[in-house]
Structures are given as C-alpha cells and as structure tokens.
Amino acid sequence: MNFADIFGGFFAALFTFLIFSYALGDNALFRMVVHIFIGVAAGYAAAVALHSVLLPAFNSQPLSSLVVPLLWIGLLFTKLSPRTAVLGNPASALLVGVGAAVAVGGAIQGTLLPQLAGSASYFSPERLSAAFGDGRFGDALGLLFNGAVILVGTVTSLAYFHFGAQSRPNQVPQRRRIIEIIARVGQGFIAITLGVLFAGVYSAALVALIERLDSLFNFVGRLARLF
Amino acid sequence: MGYASDDLPDWLKDLGSSSLPSEPEPERRAAARAASEPVPDWMASPAEPPARPESIFGDEEEGEGDVPDWLAGIRQAEGRPPDAPPPSPIQPPAPQETDNGDWLESIRKRESGSLPASDLPADDGDFMNRIKAMQSEDSAGDEDASQDWLAGLPTPEPAADASIFGGESPGQPDWMSGIQGEEPPPIEDKPDWLKGVGSGIGKGFTGDLPAGGPAWMDAPDAGADDGPLWPAEESARASEAVSQEFPGLPKEPAAPSWLGDLQPTEPSSGGAFTASEFEEATSEVFKLDSGELPDWLAQISPEDALPPPVEPQPAARPSGTPFDTGDLAPAELPSWLQAMRPVGPVGLEDLPEAERGEEERIGPLAGLAGVLPAEPDIVQFGRPSSASVGLQLNDVQRTYAVQLAQMVAAEAEAHPPRRISLALPQRAARLAIAILMLLFVAAPTYLLGNFSSLPQGPGQLPPAEIQAALDIANGLNAGDAVLVAVDYQPALAGEVEAAAMGVIDHMIIQGARLVMLSTLPTGPGQIQHFMTGTQSLNHPDYQLNSSYYNLGYLSGGSAGLLQLANDPRAALPVQLDDGRDVWAEPALAALFRLRDFKAIVVLTDDADTARAWVEQVQPALVDPLSGATTPLLVVSSAQAEPLLYPYLNNEPSQIQGLVAGLRGAAYYEANIRELNARRYWDAYGAGLTLGVATIAVGAVLGLSRNLLGGRRKTAGGRK
Numbered sequence: 005m006n007f008a009d010i011f012g013g014f015f016a017a018l019f020t021f022l023i024f025s026y027a028l029g030d031n032a033l034f035r036m037v038v039h040i041f042i043g044v045a046a047g048y049a050a051a052v053a054l055h056s057v058l059l060p061a062f063n064s065q066p067l068s069s070l071v072v073p074l075l076w077i078g079l080l081f082t083k084l085s086p087r088t089a090v091l092g093n094p095a096s097a098l099l100v101g102v103g104a105a106v107a108v109g110g111a112i113q114g115t116l117l118p119q120l121a122g123s124a125s126y127f128s129p130e131r132l133s134a135a136f137g138d139g140r141f142g143d144a145l146g147l148l149f150n151g152a153v154i155l156v157g158t159v160t161s162l163a164y165f166h167f168g169a170q171s172r173p174n175q176v177p178q179r180r181r182i183i184e185i186i187a188r189v190g191q192g193f194i195a196i197t198l199g200v201l202f203a204g205v206y207s208a209a210l211v212a213l214i215e216r217l218d219s220l221f222n223f224v225g226r227l228a229r230l231f
Numbered sequence: 232m233g234y235a236s237d238d239l240p241d242w243l244k245d246l247g248s249s250s251l252p253s254e255p256e257p258e259r260r261a262a263a264r265a266a267s268e269p270v271p272d273w274m275a276s277p278a279e280p281p282a283r284p285e286s287i288f289g290d291e292e293e294g295e296g297d298v299p300d301w302l303a304g305i306r307q308a309e310g311r312p313p314d315a316p317p318p319s320p321i322q323p324p325a326p327q328e329t330d331n332g333d334w335l336e337s338i339r340k341r342e343s344g345s346l347p348a349s350d351l352p353a354d355d356g357d358f359m360n361r362i363k364a365m366q367s368e369d370s371a372g373d374e375d376a377s378q379d380w381l382a383g384l385p386t387p388e389p390a391a392d393a394s395i396f397g398g399e400s401p402g403q404p405d406w407m408s409g410i411q412g413e414e415p416p417p418i419e420d421k422p423d424w425l426k427g428v429g430s431g432i433g434k435g436f437t438g439d440l441p442a443g444g445p446a447w448m449d450a451p452d453a454g455a456d457d458g459p460l461w462p463a464e465e466s467a468r469a470s471e472a473v474s475q476e477f478p479g480l481p482k483e484p485a486a487p488s489w490l491g492d493l494q495p496t497e498p499s500s501g502g503a504f505t506a507s508e509f510e511e512a513t514s515e516v517f518k519l520d521s522g523e524l525p526d527w528l529a530q531i532s533p534e535d536a537l538p539p540p541v542e543p544q545p546a547a548r549p550s551g552t553p554f555d556t557g558d559l560a561p562a563e564l565p566s567w568l569q570a571m572r573p574v575g576p577v578g579l580e581d582l583p584e585a586e587r588g589e590e591e592r593i594g595p596l597a598g599l600a601g602v603l604p605a606e607p608d609i610v611q612f613g614r615p616s617s618a619s620v621g622l623q624l625n626d627v628q629r630t631y632a633v634q635l636a637q638m639v640a641a642e643a644e645a646h647p648p649r650r651i652s653l654a655l656p657q658r659a660a661r662l663a664i665a666i667l668m669l670l671f672v673a674a675p676t677y678l679l680g681n682f683s684s685l686p687q688g689p690g691q692l693p694p695a696e697i698q699a700a701l702d703i704a705n706g707l708n709a710g711d712a713v714l715v716a717v718d719y720q721p722a723l724a725g726e727v728e729a730a731a732m733g734v735i736d737h738m739i740i741q742g743a744r745l746v747m748l749s750t751l752p753t754g755p756g757q758i759q760h761f762m763t764g765t766q767s768l769n770h771p772d773y774q775l776n777s778s779y780y781n782l783g784y785l786s787g788g789s790a791g792l793l794q795l796a797n798d799p800r801a802a803l804p805v806q807l808d809d810g811r812d813v814w815a816e817p818a819l820a821a822l823f824r825l826r827d828f829k830a831i832v833v834l835t836d837d838a839d840t841a842r843a844w845v846e847q848v849q850p851a852l853v854d855p856l857s858g859a860t861t862p863l864l865v866v867s868s869a870q871a872e873p874l875l876y877p878y879l880n881n882e883p884s885q886i887q888g889l890v891a892g893l894r895g896a897a898y899y900e901a902n903i904r905e906l907n908a909r910r911y912w913d914a915y916g917a918g919l920t921l922g923v924a925t926i927a928v929g930a931v932l933g934l935s936r937n938l939l940g941g942r943r944k945t946a947g948g949r950k
Contacts, residue, residue: 052756053752056786103789107789107846110789110793110843110846113850114845114846115842118881118885121881121882122877122880122882201870201874204870207915208868210915211729211869213672214915217914218910218911221673221677
C-alpha cells in the first residue's frame, strides 16, 4: 500500500462520509463534495476528449482531410458568444440532424419492428401448432397467456395515455366509460412496471452502498495492517 | 358724479334747456366746458374736428343765420362784413425770407377776393410736382452735403406732412388726427438753429401754398431721399458727445417703423380743426341772450372770450421735413442735445476692427461679425433636458399602474432558495432509517459472516439469461477477442463491477483477449479502475496492452456506435504509448468488423445505453450470408433489468445473455467461483429485508393514519 493508495483511500472515505451526511439533511459539506465530483468529472471528460479523440485524429489523418472538421469545430466555438452563436447553427444542425436520423432509424429497425414482431409471435400459429402438436399444452397455454398479458398490457397502457374526452353541457369533460375502464387496467400495468423499476433502483443503490461500506472497511483494515 | 336738476341754478337750467335742445349730452357738456374755460394754446388747434367735410377755408360757406349776434357785432367792430369769417386766432406762420416769398401775398389776395382765380398759377393745385422738379435741381447742389447715414432713414412721403397742412390721412383714426393737429408747445430755450426750422409750420396754417414755396420747402423729397437732415459735422459731433458722456450707451438705431407710420401719406385739405372752426363751435354754444347772463358774465366782452392770438412759434422740425441748410447757420448744440441727436446707421465695414467683434464661426450666424457673444452662463452645452410629458391619470388608472409596477418589481426581486424544513418526527425517522440501514448492511458482512446461501443452490440451473451468458463465456477460446464496452457512471460502478466481475473473470479464465472501450467520457477511467482494482487481483498476469487493450472513448453517441458497427478501425484510431497502431497488434490484427469479435459484452447501468447498442450494433453482428450472430451479452444494473427483458425474450432475441445486478452476478458466480457477489450477498439480503420492512411499516402507518383520520372526520360530521 503506497502513499497514493493511502491518500486516495483517505479522501474517498472522507467524501463518502460527507455524502452520507445528507441523511442529516442538506448541508454545505454535502454540496461541496457534489460540486467537487461534478468539477472533476467535467475536467476529466475534457482531458479524455482531447487525448482520445482530437490528438489521435490529428496523428492518424493528413492535415488536408482535417480542414472540414476543423471548420465545423470553429463554427461550434462561435456558440460561446451570443453575438456569434448564429454562425454555429449549421454545425449544430448537422449534429442534431445526424443524431436524430441515426436514433430514429435505429429505433425503428432495432426496437419498434422487432418488438412488434416478437409480441405478435406469441400468437403465431406456427408456434402454437408446434406446441399443441408436440403435446406441450402447457407451453402452448403459456404462450397464449404471455401473449395475452403483453397484448392487454400494451393496449391498456396506451389507453391510459388517451386523454380524449367528450364534452357534455354543464358537466366536466370526461373520457368515455370504456376508455376509463381500459385506462384503469393500464394504470395497473404501469404501477407494476414502476414498482419493478423502483425495486431495481433500490437494489442498485443498495449494492452501491454495500460497495462503499466494503471499500471503507477494506481501507481501514489495510491501514490497520500498516500500523 | 350726478346732479339733480333741483340743485342747478336757474340760469344753468335754462341754459341747458334752451341753448342746445337737440345736441347730444356729451357734446353739449364738452362745448360748455370749452366755453367756460379759457382756451389754452394747445386748444387752439382743434382736438376734435367736426364731422362735416370742410376745406381749409371752411367757414366761407356758412350762412348768415349761423353767425351769432355777438360775433356779428365783433365783426362789425373790426370793419368786416358780417358774413366774413373771423380771423383765425392762430396766425399762419411767418414765411421765411426766401426768393419766393410772394406766395403768401397771393393767398391774402385770394382770401380777400382781389385776385381772380384765373390769375393764379396754373399749377397752383399741383405744387408738389413743382417741388419735385425743384428737388432734382437742388439735390445736385446738396449732393455733397448728403451723408450716408441718412440713407437708412425712412423715406417720407413728399410734402405729405399733415401737421403742416392740417390734412388728415384717410386711414388714420380720430385720435391720430388730433395728434397731428396738435400744436407743439413753444420751446423757449431752443437753440438758434432750431428757431428757423419749421417756423412756418403751424398747425393752424390753412392757407394755400404758392407755386413757388419758400426756400425751406424747395426740396422736400430731396431731403427725404438724398439730403441729410443734419450736417455731417453735427452728426459726428453729436455721436462723439454721446459716446463720451455715455460710454455704455448703444448706438442710436434708425427711426422705428411706427414713427414713420405717424407721418401722413398724402396731403389733404380737410380734416384739420382750425381755430376759426373752433371759434364757430364755441360761439354756437354760448349763443345766449344778454338778459339771461349773470353779471359777471355780462362784463366779459366777446374779445375777452377769445383767446389771445398765438404768436407764431417756430415748431420743431418734424421728422423728414427738409430745410435749406444753406440759409441756416450752424449752431452749436448743447451737450445734452448732442447726445440725443439721431445717429445714422453705420455699416460694420466702417467700424474699426476692434469694434466689429469677432466673426461667428459656428451656428446659424456663421460668417457674421459683431454678433453678441454667447455667454457660458446662458448657453447650455450638451443635450437639453427632455421635456417630460405627464399622463393625465384618474384614480383607477393610477391604481392599476401602481399594481402593475408592484408586480414587475416583485418579479425582479431575487427570492432566496426556500429551505425545506422537516418536522422533528420525520427527521428523526429518516435518521433512524439511515442508522438501521448502515447496521443492517455492515453487520452481516463483517460481523456475522456468510449467514445466507446464494440464490442458486447446488444442482439447480440458473435462469435462462444467466445460462446464456455462461454458455457464451464457455464458448470462448484462448486468444479470442471479446469487445467489452464499459458504459456506466462512476456512481453505480460498485454494482455494475460486482455484476461484471464474474463474467470478466470467466472470460479471462477462458483466455479471451479483452478489447475495451466506452461511449462515456468517464469510461476510460472506469476501464482502468475495473481492470486494476478487481481483475488484476485475481489475474496478476493479465496486463494492459498485452492481455487486454483499452481503446478509450468512442465519441458520437449513437452515430459513433453506428460507425463502430461499420468500421471499428476508423471509429477508434488508437495508438499505443510507443506509437504503434493498436489494430496492428497480433491479437487485433484479424479484426476488421464487429462480427470478427467472438462476443460483445456491454457493461451498463442505463437501459438507454443498452438499447443504443442493440439498435445500432446488434444488426451488424448478424452475418448476412450464414445468418450466424455474434452474441451480445449485457451486464447491467438492476435498475435497467426490467427494460432489457423485452430484447432478451424477443424472438429472435436481440440480447443473447443478460446478467443484471447482484442477483445475476450471484447466479453467475455460483456456476464459476465466488467473488464479490458472495461478499455482498448477505448484506444485500439484509438491506432488501430492511427495505421491505420499512416499506411495510410505512404502509401500515399511513393506512392507520388514514383510517383514523377518516373516523375523526366521520365523528366530526356526526357531531
């Protein structure tokens, strides 16, 4: 255990305790540590961008091929001043447009269409006939049940976000009765999903807490072994 | 002041009733007042001319009946016929001794009728033409005496002075005619040079002018147009005297315009109230019987009532009246009069340089000299104060304006951040939960030891996604390249690293060469921390750039992932510290596409990051020819697990293996060897138990409070 390990371990333990002080309420020490973390992360990100992106690009490509990228970079730097920010709009538009096109294309081809096909596959006659043909009735019913749950959950969850209402004289506009019932079912599915997500968040936070306590005990144990 | 008729004496009553029965009251009073008082000299000139038109011999048309008896007696005593007009109390001015002095004699002859009209000069009525004709002759002789300062004087009308001829301007009001007809008071101490000026200009002069006027009237226009009113020496001397006595006195300006307007514009024969007319008017007023007169009035003879004849006095020369300077001897003016003498306009070019002043250089007066200098106290430099225009507001509008101003001011005020104050029980409960959590998490790990078993017991199969991950790792051979994406934030590094430790350890055991990258800027640091802090402890020989490679940060987000899927070498042009290309390393030399990797492992704490990998990279993992798919294994945090199951359970599956959270790691380590998941598992179980218990207790407390509150409300409603 060298000095760097001791120095790093000490500040890690100190900052961990200061973060734990939030249990007593919001305080200046907690905010100070948060600000330190944000600043360190930003500085580290800038250094990584320079070291891992810009310098390798300058070293690996001829200067003539960097004229256009450098021009775009210069236009993005004009965003620093409100007076010249308009000059950076083309570069920003290029980034946003390319990013949106890539994200939308990937979402359609990688998520929407495959998920539609996967949800519909539970009701695929081929799969059901194969299951029933092999005598695996349980598997077949399981497919139907899973498919039904997915279908009901998808439809009812979408119905929950249907806010169309029919206006009546001297009454508050309300959704149709059938929509209201379907939305109630969808609200149940949404509640279950959020509960699962909360359980996952709690589980992740609990493991992070355990890892922090484990690191603290390890540091104290290593320090104890030194003395 | 009014008097009753009874208060008047009898003689006055009769006077008022019999003498002027038809006259208006104001005129009658004026006439009585004029008769009762001695007529002063200035009254010799009529102040109120009669309304009827009359000529300069106005009384020659009166009839016999209009002459009172006493006046007829007076005329008889003088040897004149009763119808002859009485002599004017104001004698015409004495003519100057000129070469043309016989014109007055012709007037007398005409008046007496001895001279027939045919003997009069043919141009008797147009004598002004003759004057103008003589003007041209005299102007040549007087041209030398003319001075420039007279050029600025207003040009008078030729011989149109009504004060001389008793004329009346048609456009003038009555009071102006009175002014013009008023005789100036005699000046006793006037100088000699003034005595000869205007002696023949009497207001009561009603005679006709002869064809050849006196010498002083020879050039009326010449004096107005060309000739000087005063000699040049006189003017200079007067100016000098003025400047000496009154150094600060400004130069006397030219005659004002209003003074020129007072001068008559054309000669007129009527309008002047002559003395004879005044006498006639007064005689009518006092046409009384002698028997009715009181004693004191009866003793007064008509001669006594008449004002004494006015000696002709040389009047002051009116402005613009010419005179013959050759007949007047120059006299010395007293100093006070010299100071009052008019000074003609003097051009700036005639002034010395010092008096002309500096030439104006700026402003609208630029180029002019002698301009009054601007004084700093008066001139305001800078922008003038803007005039404020006040709005007229009523009370309602003013109230609205005040409210609007208050609203704007309230919006501009910076409010301090609101401090959240918690009630003491709530704060105490939170602190108690924190302490319990620390105890429940720390105690099982370091105090109680491994008191719980892993989720997978001996002989049990792991979940399908864990089994798929195990199969992927088991399928690796020594030297197979595996692409590992470290895409998690440092905050959740403890969980993700605990979940990935078993998987990475398994792959290292299998002899795979890990090629690691990150789509997050903090990823390269996480790679180094993960490999040196965990794996190096178990595999000391597994070193950087020999066993595994850190390609660093892949920029561009989804676009970077797409480029990585299409051309990994172009997406990550990384050089080692010695300058060698990382893609030229023996372990990576055969890698040109992502399908060339044996497996793709994504370590992430975010479902969106995993989805981006699935959307952008997973399609590139499928060989279009053979249909073989490079497995995509996701090691994620527990919070992203529910959102990754649709990709895992899809048909065909987009994720071939999933190890999520500490639970997945525990399953995985149960099939390989126990690592950190085992160490954390007891604390994890205790923390989950405490969390569930806390939620359960909170739910019970909340439900109880709601039930109690509902009962209280019900009880309150019944009461």
